Amino acid sequence: MAKDGNDKAKSAWRDLLLSAGIWLGPLAWALDLGFSYSLVAHSCSTGHYYVLHLVSAVCAAIALAGLGIAAQQYRQLPPGVNEEGGSVLDRVHFMALLGMTSSVGFFILIIAGAVPRWILSPCS
Numbered sequence: 001m002a003k004d005g006n007d008k009a010k011s012a013w014r015d016l017l018l019s020a021g022i023w024l025g026p027l028a029w030a031l032d033l034g035f036s037y038s039l040v041a042h043s044c045s046t047g048h049y050y051v052l053h054l055v056s057a058v059c060a061a062i063a064l065a066g067l068g069i070a071a072q073q074y075r076q077l078p079p080g081v082n083e084e085g086g087s088v089l090d091r092v093h094f095m096a097l098l099g100m101t102s103s104v105g106f107f108i109l110i111i112a113g114a115v116p117r118w119i120l121s122p123c124s
Contacts (some may be wrong), residue, residue, distance in 0.1 A: 021099025024066025
């Protein structure tokens with residue numbers, strides 16, 4: 001019975017990590033968009049443009065953390081697991097792949113949003 005409780009705890013922890021891997025990318029992008037928008041006026045009035053770059057760097061790191069978490073869960077899967085969906089491990093495989101692609105996609109969005117801040121002045 002104690003082993004069953006331990007398995008449930010491991011399963012719950014794995015589900016939490018898989019969810020984090022899926023949702024950290026979109027969360028990082030939303031944070032980057034929101035904080036960058038709200039800090040433009042401050043950056044223009046004080047001339048501290050580095051704040052916008054710092055926000056993008058932190059949010060890009062959050063998206064990469066989601067990639068790392070999802071990749072770690074993917075590496076822990078036993079061989080022979082696929083995306084057929086017939087077992088719990090098959091669903092874990094799908095969620096890990098979804099987390100990795102989601103995190104990479106939103107990392108690219110964050111970088112794409114940061115490039116104009118390096119080239120153009122936020123005050124114009």
